Amino acid sequence: MRKLSKFNIFTLIFAAFFFIAPLLGAFGYALRGVNGAGHSLVNFRWIFQQQGFYTNLGVSLRLAAVTALLVMVLMVPTVVFLHLGGKRWRRLIEFVCLVPIVVPVVSLAIGAQISMPKWLQSTPYELCFFYVIVSMPYVYRAVDIGLQSISLSTLVEASQSLGASGLTTLRLVIVPAIRSAVTGALFISIALSLGEYALASLLHFNTFPTWVTNVSQENILGSIALSVSTLIGAWVVLLLIVFLPKIRSLRKVSVNV
Amino acid sequence: MTTQIQTEEVLTASNRRQNLFLGFKFPKTFLGLLPILTFAGIFLAWPLSAIFRASLHDNHNHITFAVYRELFTGIYREAFITSFKLAFLSALIAGFCGAAISAALVRTSGTFRSLISSASGVLANTGGVPLAFMFIAAYGQDGLITKFLLWLHWDIYAGSFDIFNFWGILFVYGFFQIPLMVIIFTPAMENMKKEWAEANDSLGGSHFQYLRYVAIPTLIPAFLSATLLLFASSFSAYATARAMTIGNLPLVPLVIGTLVDGNVIPSEANLGDALAMGMVAVSVVVIAAYLALLRFSKRRS
Numbered sequence: 001m002r003k004l005s006k007f008n009i010f011t012l013i014f015a016a017f018f019f020i021a022p023l024l025g026a027f028g029y030a031l032r033g034v035n036g037a038g039h040s041l042v043n044f045r046w047i048f049q050q051q052g053f054y055t056n057l058g059v060s061l062r063l064a065a066v067t068a069l070l071v072m073v074l075m076v077p078t079v080v081f082l083h084l085g086g087k088r089w090r091r092l093i094e095f096v097c098l099v100p101i102v103v104p105v106v107s108l109a110i111g112a113q114i115s116m117p118k119w120l121q122s123t124p125y126e127l128c129f130f131y132v133i134v135s136m137p138y139v140y141r142a143v144d145i146g147l148q149s150i151s152l153s154t155l156v157e158a159s160q161s162l163g164a165s166g167l168t169t170l171r172l173v174i175v176p177a178i179r180s181a182v183t184g185a186l187f188i189s190i191a192l193s194l195g196e197y198a199l200a201s202l203l204h205f206n207t208f209p210t211w212v213t214n215v216s217q218e219n220i221l222g223s224i225a226l227s228v229s230t231l232i233g234a235w236v237v238l239l240l241i242v243f244l245p246k247i248r249s250l251r252k253v254s255v256n257v
Numbered sequence: 258m259t260t261q262i263q264t265e266e267v268l269t270a271s272n273r274r275q276n277l278f279l280g281f282k283f284p285k286t287f288l289g290l291l292p293i294l295t296f297a298g299i300f301l302a303w304p305l306s307a308i309f310r311a312s313l314h315d316n317h318n319h320i321t322f323a324v325y326r327e328l329f330t331g332i333y334r335e336a337f338i339t340s341f342k343l344a345f346l347s348a349l350i351a352g353f354c355g356a357a358i359s360a361a362l363v364r365t366s367g368t369f370r371s372l373i374s375s376a377s378g379v380l381a382n383t384g385g386v387p388l389a390f391m392f393i394a395a396y397g398q399d400g401l402i403t404k405f406l407l408w409l410h411w412d413i414y415a416g417s418f419d420i421f422n423f424w425g426i427l428f429v430y431g432f433f434q435i436p437l438m439v440i441i442f443t444p445a446m447e448n449m450k451k452e453w454a455e456a457n458d459s460l461g462g463s464h465f466q467y468l469r470y471v472a473i474p475t476l477i478p479a480f481l482s483a484t485l486l487l488f489a490s491s492f493s494a495y496a497t498a499r500a501m502t503i504g505n506l507p508l509v510p511l512v513i514g515t516l517v518d519g520n521v522i523p524s525e526a527n528l529g530d531a532l533a534m535g536m537v538a539v540s541v542v543v544i545a546a547y548l549a550l551l552r553f554s555k556r557r558s
Contacts, residue, residue: 008361015358015435019380025395025402074292081289089290096297101486102540103305104493106510107533110517111304115310129300136297137486138441145444177558184440187378195382197496198510202517207495213386224394227387231379238375 019189023228030225043225050215052206059124060208064193067131071139071189074132079143080174083152084140100133108133109202124205131193139185146181147174187238194234305537312530324531333532336507343423343508344492347430352484354431355438356446356476362439363446375445376437384433385496392429392501398421426501430491437490438483445479454522477554485547489540509536 004012047053082090100108108130113121120126155177159169175182195210214232216223232243345494362373395402396413397420406413418533419425451471457467495510502511509532516529 004361005402007357008364011357011361015354017433019376019432021402022391022395025400026391030392074296078289078293081478085289093290093293094300094557096293098544099301101299101489102537102544103301104510104516104536106493106495106496106513107308107536108301108304110513110529110533111308112300113517115304115307116305129296133297133300134378141441142444145448149448181411181444184374184378184444187375188381188440191378191382191548195379195384196384197512201496202514209385209387213500216386216390220390223386225392226392230387231383234379234382235376238378239372243373 023231024254026224026228029221030228032221036076043219043221044229046219046222047226048066052211052215056206056208056211060143060194063124063128063131063207064190066125066128067135067193068186068189070132071135071185072182073165075136075139075185076143076175077170079140079147079154080170083144083147084156094140097136102213103138105134105196105198106202109199112199112203124200125208127196127203127205127207128193130199131189131196134196134199135185135189135192138188142181142185142188143178146178146184151178187250190241191234191238194237195230287344294541304327307531308533312527312534314527316527321389324527325535327528328531328535332507332540333512333535335510336509336512337535337539339423339507340509343427343430344476347427347491348484348487350427351431351434351487352480355435355483356442356480357538358439359446362443363449374440377439380436381433381440386496386500388429388432388497390499392420392425396425396428401507410530421501421503421505423506426506429497429501430494432489433497435489438487439463441483441486442479445476445483449475481547481551481554485544487541492540493536 001028030043031039031041032043058227078093082093112126112130116126152174155173156169159173160166164172195209196207197213200207201210201213208230212223216226280554312324313320313322315323327336362370365373394399397403398414400420403413417424420429453471454467457471462470475491493510495514498506498511499509502508513529513532513536516532
């Protein structure tokens with residue numbers, strides 16, 4: 001690790017200001033009391049009193065979990081396959097993963113509306129499939145760059161000469177080796193499904209973001225409190241994903257010792 | 258002798274196994290691609306072809322191209338121009354800011370790094386009403402930051418800035434575009450080997466020479482493809498645009514949204530489909546330009 005230059009420090013301070021300022025501004029308003037006088041947590045309490053808070057939050061969390069699972073199952077083996085032996089199809093898959101960038105979500109929503117079967121359109125889990133599509137370019141890039149930085153074929157040979165099956169190699173050797181890339185891919189897909197609005201609203205499903213939009217019309221200060229909480233809540237979810245495995249592995253080590 | 262035979266056996270066994278993965282003999286089979294191709298076929302190609310087919314049929318179910326002519330007139334043309342301008346400027350600005358942050362980020366490590374990268378993941382996906390409310394609370398006419406800056410004798414509303422106009426929205430888009438750049442550009446930055454900088458130093462090269470002859474040429478392809486993603490992300494941003502504008506700024510996704518939501522009855526039912534195809538066409542042109550640029554930059558270096 002090299003030391004931060006002056007320019008680096010300037011950049012970080014500037015970025016911190018740019019990203020924290022709106023949050024501070026929002027906090028300032030959110031902490032106001034009844035009718036904007038004094039300071040209190042009344043606006044934050046208002047959030048939990050709104051109808052549909054828990055149900056819609058539940059829906060969004062479940063959608064995020066299913067999307068993350070689908071992304072992992074679909075993308076990681078495919079990109080590993082491309083790196084190991086399917087190099088000749090690399091161009092094709094790169095192209096397929098580039099297409100979702102070209103297709104704006106609004107267009108995808110219209111297409112889904114007129115092409116998907118009725119039974120699928122009746123469940124919010126339909127959204128998961130499209131969230132996978134939308135996150136595909138980012139996930140592909142993340143996993144691809146991760147695999148480029150390790151000597152994959154050596155690892156696979158080593159693992160298989162020790163008698164591991166393909167699935168074991170994938171689970172215990174490859175995924176841990178590209179852990180930061182896989183976590184990055186998970187972040188993208190989870191954060192995307194927790195915050196996605198356009199598809200959900202155009203396909204007429206109720207998720208957390210559409211619920212936020214609906215209740216925000218009733219109480220300005222309350223919805224500012226809600227906005228801040230949503231952002232921090234999503235961050236906490238992602239931090240849990242980063243730090244829980246670390247804490248668990250720490251415990252495992254201490255037990256073994 | 259026996260050990261030699263054993264080693265040989267192990268070696269042939271490992272050679273045989275090498276090509277096996279998840280039970281498939283992958284260099285010779287197409288099966289490894291089947292899942293992703295099926296998935297993309299059902300949830301990407303099929304909806305797209307449906308829009309295209311729908312856009313060619315008018316209210317009386319006759320096949321016609323007439324609706325595409327409308328995209329080049331009046332408010333639709335204006336919407337395309339505004340959307341393009343917004344996306345282009347936003348990609349350019351966020352591209353440079355995000356790259357600078359990545360450059361600083363790769364020199365940090367541990368908890369700080371995890372905090373920032375997970376925060377980028379969240380910020381890159383903020384949008385819509387939450388984002389709009391936060392910026393209005395901070396930078397609106399009555400915003401707390403606006404008041405703070407006024408106290409420092411800087412009236413941000415003195416000029417043409419308004420949080421609800423083009424420049425305001427460009428500013429707000431930075432809040433999710435810059436983190437997006439950080440997410441996609443940091444891996445490329447990480448691939449820069451420390452040895453390159455050391456080699457440059459030991460050969461007596463200055464920091465400027467390192468940037469000019471090593472860093473920038475290696476990073477240009479990644480930078481271009483990252484800004485391309487940024488362009489696409491702001492070109493198709495819907496939630497934030499919808500929350501920030503009050504119908505004063507024509508943007509293509511908003512126009513499509515209004516048509517689809519059924520609040521407006523258009524003269525042609527397929528206008529929304531045609532606009533959606535128009536957006537795809539603009540993105541295709543941008544990607545073609547990007548590929549040409551990439552080839553050019555590769556030939557130069």
